[in-house]
Amino acid sequence: MTAHPVLRLSGITKRFGTTLANDAISIDLAPGEVLALLGENGAGKTTLMSILFGHYTPDAGTVEVAGAQLPPGKPRAAIRAGVGMVHQHFSLAANLTVLDNVMTGTESLWQLKSSTSKARRELLSIAERFGLKVNPDTRVGDLSVGEQQRVEILKALYNDAKILILDEPTAVLTNIEAETLFATLRVMAQNGLSLIFISHKLNEVMAAADRVVVLRGGKVVAERLAAATSRAELAELMVGRRVARPVREAATSGPILLEAINLDVGRRLSGINFAVRAGETLGIIGVSGNGQTALGHLVSGLVQHSGGELRLFDHAVNQTSVRALIEAGIGRIPEDRNAEGAIGEMAIWENAVLERIWEFSRHGLVDRRAARQFAAQIIEGFDVRGGTPDSRTRLLSGGNMQKLILGRNLQSRPRILIAAQPTRGLDEGAIAAVHTRILEARRAGTGVLLISEDLDEVVSLADRIQAIVKGRLSPPVPAEQADARMLGLMMAGDWPQDGTLAHAS
């Protein structure tokens, strides 16, 4: 960089408990430059930007804007220095007008009258200059998501932002909206603004950025000019390494147990196709928030499909219910074990039988003895430590709670197991235990649908892999052919339309 940087982050380090979210990160930003911060979830991108904007105080390191150091932990100081942030979750008030939202906090509170007409003129002129069309008097709640984002950007520009940070700006946008946004970013850069946008999507990074900084595990692992790199290189840099070869043994799969054909769930899943076979694991990878929850709920009977066909054991299913699916032999590990998997304040035995309470009732009363016995079997068989059938479930560690949930499902030999983020937040030992159980179930002929963000996990457990992106599923690829590059591309939503992924590059 020959130009004097408008922004310089040096040696930023931030620790949350024992995890090192940012490890001595240094980045420069030149005037009029568009910088992409690329990295997987948990790579430390958002933490870094929160430090820059003053939401967090770093443990070490400094932020300099145009040569002057910013006081740590002071958003107001960041705003005044000309740093504007467009959050992934907008900080707008839906019931107020666009102008209200933009004007909040820009005038002295004790002024007797808001200079509304002056503000409206100024807003319109900014909107004009950057091609951000908006009606100042519309209620924000009546705007589309893309337009709301425009308001967020206008808010920053109205505050005289010189540096604009966008946190996963396309996460909530349609493709067309995203293209419009990138055109806007170009105009802003030409007007002398410097931009940083955070992303994990390779195509938009390549399309919109001048320079790309890749973060992994809280560290800067690479820095490339967009013109001098390729998607494939970035994919490998982001994921880190060729993903390790699977540890599962080869197996021959049986008949299709669960199948989705062109299936829609409202607007959350559209036209998805997948098939789970007996004795086989189908892995669904993807960055969270792309429809995994809807998919998990669909096959658990919590939501109904609105189009296409869902086939269970070779029969079309129209109306599903939780009870019908459990009775049909579907075991479920929900993605949020504390919210959906177990009730912390209730006893272990109660949580063990709650899903199939009808099997443990007699004459309308709970058969406590049978239930306690069942819980004891799970504790014994699945090595649940830290509790008896009568202790409160809240007292179990995450891993032991997960073993309890696994146990209550696998004890009755389900024909299909739905495992959503089964090892999220678990330590190494517990992960190994959960993986072992899932592989055992597969060996015994259960069809497993594994939904996970953890690439290593999917590659080591799954026979075939599909990626979920914005509610759509990629065609499946055999795990043997999956390398980091291809998985990175799949997760970025980059797959050919003809259904083949074998020679994607």
Next chain:
Amino acid sequence: MELLEIFASAGIWGAVLRIATPLIFGTLGALVCERAGVLNLGIEGIMTFGAMIGWLTVFSGGDLWVGLLAAAAFGALFGLLHAGMTVTLGLSQHVTGLGITLFASSLSYFIFRLVVPLASSPPTIEPFQPLVIPVLSTLPFFGDALFNQTAPTYLAILLAAILAYVLFRTPLGLAVRMTGENPHGAEAQGVNPIAIRIGAVMVGSALMAIGGAFLTLSAFNSFFPTMVQGRGWVCIALVVFASWRPGRALLGALLFALFDAYQLRLQAVLGKAVPYQLFLMVPYVLSIIALIVMARRARVPQALMQPYRRGER
């Protein structure tokens, strides 16, 4: 057609304004709190305390206006208590509010009894007299109907206009509305939502207490512990009816007062044939109907009843 002739008398319209005054103060007070995102169910108790302390101030020799000011000051103190628990500590706004109602009501009675031992009839003060406005007060019909009120009534109506201006035309009002809609957004724009909420709850509670004081200093001339009689709860409902807008709050209070004044006169006309309790019900039934019609279109402040904690989403 006796039932409709009631509306032709000037007396009913004068009564409407009189009955509406405490409701206007109370509703505007609750509205200010809720616009900033805090439900204040302490209103019933704060009104009772305002009635007591206003009366006590005047009874001990203070001026009537000093009585109103004392009520406002103590109202603001209860507001500070409510804000301390719900805003600073982030406790449940329902539970805290109900607690304050119980506490303030009991405290009012306690203080009253300390000063006034049990007596067959409670001691009285000299209340506000109707303000004579030249020309207007002597108009036929309208003079009696509209311009024969005490000063606090005119103040209440003026206050609705002032609050509407502050909320919708000043940076402070915008900050209050933003805080009630999205305190995180307010914070991101450099507004301190905690300070805004504490301030709004104190101002709102002061208005509630003034509404209570009107009862002892203008509508009646003595204090008795049950005199607020659920007016606070009516105010909470009127805020919803008003869609959190001061102008409509004024309208709602007047409408409710009209029902109330009408039922009082209806008792006189039909009282022999129908038990009077049925008439007491009329304003409430009509209010519920009005609420059902209006409230479905109301736009609730999005952050109402959500405690704000910095850094949490």
